[in-house]
Amino acid sequence: MTKKTWRIGVAGLGTVGGGLLEFLSQRPDFAPVGDRAVITAVSARNRTRRRTTDISAIAWFDDPVALAASPDIDIFVELVGGSDGPAKAAVEAALKSGKPVVTANKALIAVHGAELAALAEAAGVPLLFEAAVMGGTPAVKMLREALVGDDISALAGILNGTCNFILSEMESRGRSFAAVLADAQALGYAEADPTTDVGGFDAAHKISILAALAFGCAPDFAAAEIEGIEAVEQLDISLAKDLGYRIRLIASTEKTADGVAVRVHPSLVPFGHPLAETRGATNALFIEGRRIGRIFLQGPGAGAGPTAAAVAADIADIMTGARRPVFQAPAALLNPFIAIAPDHRVGKAYLRLLVKDQAGVIAAVSETLAECGVSIDSFLQKPVEDAGGVPIVLTTHAVAESVLTEVINRIERLPAVLERPRLLRIARI
Numbered sequence: 001m002t003k004k005t006w007r008i009g010v011a012g013l014g015t016v017g018g019g020l021l022e023f024l025s026q027r028p029d030f031a032p033v034g035d036r037a038v039i040t041a042v043s044a045r046n047r048t049r050r051r052t053t054d055i056s057a058i059a060w061f062d063d064p065v066a067l068a069a070s071p072d073i074d075i076f077v078e079l080v081g082g083s084d085g086p087a088k089a090a091v092e093a094a095l096k097s098g099k100p101v102v103t104a105n106k107a108l109i110a111v112h113g114a115e116l117a118a119l120a121e122a123a124g125v126p127l128l129f130e131a132a133v134m135g136g137t138p139a140v141k142m143l144r145e146a147l148v149g150d151d152i153s154a155l156a157g158i159l160n161g162t163c164n165f166i167l168s169e170m171e172s173r174g175r176s177f178a179a180v181l182a183d184a185q186a187l188g189y190a191e192a193d194p195t196t197d198v199g200g201f202d203a204a205h206k207i208s209i210l211a212a213l214a215f216g217c218a219p220d221f222a223a224a225e226i227e228g229i230e231a232v233e234q235l236d237i238s239l240a241k242d243l244g245y246r247i248r249l250i251a252s253t254e255k256t257a258d259g260v261a262v263r264v265h266p267s268l269v270p271f272g273h274p275l276a277e278t279r280g281a282t283n284a285l286f287i288e289g290r291r292i293g294r295i296f297l298q299g300p301g302a303g304a305g306p307t308a309a310a311v312a313a314d315i316a317d318i319m320t321g322a323r324r325p326v327f328q329a330p331a332a333l334l335n336p337f338i339a340i341a342p343d344h345r346v347g348k349a350y351l352r353l354l355v356k357d358q359a360g361v362i363a364a365v366s367e368t369l370a371e372c373g374v375s376i377d378s379f380l381q382k383p384v385e386d387a388g389g390v391p392i393v394l395t396t397h398a399v400a401e402s403v404l405t406e407v408i409n410r411i412e413r414l415p416a417v418l419e420r421p422r423l424l425r426i427a428r429i
Helices: 015-026 064-069 085-096 106-123 139-146 161-173 177-187 201-215 234-242 304-320 361-372 401-412
Strands: 005-011 036-043 059-061 075-078 101-103 152-158 245-256 259-270 282-289 293-300 349-355 376-381 390-396 422-426
Touching: 005 015, 005 064, 005 085, 005 304, 015 036, 015 304, 036 064, 036 304, 059 064, 064 075, 064 085, 075 085, 075 304, 085 101, 085 106, 101 106, 101 304, 106 201, 139 201, 139 282, 139 293, 152 161, 152 201, 161 177, 161 234, 161 245, 161 282, 201 245, 201 259, 234 245, 234 349, 234 390, 234 422, 245 422, 293 304, 349 361, 349 401, 361 376, 361 390, 361 401
Parallel strands: 005 036, 005 075, 036 059, 075 101, 259 422
Antiparallel strands: 152 245, 152 282, 245 259, 282 293, 349 390, 349 422, 376 390
């Protein structure tokens, strides 16, 4: 049997692109089918940048769109990043030219996944993105392939290693968010502009993709409810610890009769829970199914080796002829994304108040909670030096998001309350 050599065009030679170059130069025959995968053309912003793998014999394209449309490649790999611009234009060009596409671009798939799926299906070629979520940990394949025989009801996990590193370090070293962020940037865990990570947007891109795969709906990043970790203070980490919790940035999605919720929030996770014990830059995910119950995945969510391995796995699928819809159904049959209204989103909460040290404060807060129908689960009052007031923390029983908003607005107006109460969710996991 004659073995085929697949010509791979790669746009983007950063951390992941460099890892893929190195891997395929060493293991071109890695795929189970026995064919070879060879990078024959590349495109990047800087042609002269020093790289660990020699690219002098590889065709160079200044324009990734021209590379994507080139008749001299068989598979296009997009590692440029960004939801629009050159990345989107190049992927569209490849699909319209009838070329399979592999991408690690979570923003592109979260924002434009449905329309790109339609293009891929019209051209009869795969569009694969295993590396877009959890790096080398196979969350996408788990949902798209292994669990198609189940009905998934919920997903929840830690999908951004930068945030998890920062929160873990704040807890273990007792340092502020700003100080630990600076450390993360020095170590290469965080970008010079860390907004995408610490603002929760990266995790929201990933959970939007997982929701589409789990529930057979079009990805809708615009419908995600997003809160980052910038406002998490050392005080909250300390008080949460006193209550038996750790703070983690939890990305979650669930499907109910009312629709789908996609959320990213810093949340309290009880000691001993696997997500509370997930430290550093590690990613972790719970998948809840009607038949299989709970599955837990944990592994590296970024890095040259793990992410390049996920890209290579998608290339292997193309080489072996694997064919599935981009999401759980053909693009024309994907369910519309219907967001769950705040009145129907229910959960427990942590509220931290800063109040004047005077009589009657607790009674006034308790009365306000009672008037709004909010039941207190636990209560903690702990003097803290240089806090500017007395911190009071309470956790609630399950309550609708709309009620939480109302109670926070009313407590903020109490004369003895010095600032708007700090809300953190208690993870439903």
